[in-house]
Amino acid sequence: MHILQLSGYGGMAALLAALSACAPAVPPEADRVHRMGERVEMGSLTYNVYDDQWKAQLGEGTDARIPKDRFFLLRINVVNGGSTDLMVPVLTLVDDAGQTYSELPNGDQVPGWAGYLRKVKPAETLQGNIVFDVPPKHYRLRVSDENSQKSREIDIPLNFSSDSPEIPAAR
Secondary structure (H helix, E strand, O other): OHHHHHHHHHHHHHHHHHHHHHOOOOOOHHHOEEEOOOOEEEOOEEEEEEEEEEEOOEOOHHHOEOOOOEEEEEEEEEEEOOOOOEEEOOOEEEEOOOOEEEOOOOOOOOOOEOOOOEEEOOOOEEEEEEEEEEOOOOEEEEEEOOOOOOEEEEEEOOOOOOOOOOOOOOO
């Protein structure tokens, strides 16, 4: 009888081990890709990306600024949850192939430009557009903590509703 009880416990342990091995793995928070519109805490900074626009140019007429590829504007806000003034690091786009693109340091004719060198006081929020010159495709925005030591990515769905790139006519 005692041997039957021990083998019963062994069978239960094997069953529990098999069930736990089938459970889906939960990615650690650092490996998780966040969705656009979701708050992302990085150190004392909290990021939120809530709008995107593709632009074939910035401005009008002879003063228009023309991109190499397309201007991609991301509307962000960054909250400083720390107790001292903090600099918001330069942000980077990452495409599906792993290629990275830094934001442009020139905000000429970018509506509501957030700036390039951005200092945020404690408990204050920085809001505005950041701009990239990139080919139209799917990207993730890489955001960092105030020391640029840790980073996470925010998925930016491919969306051309704001300013669709021109499609060449078939000849």
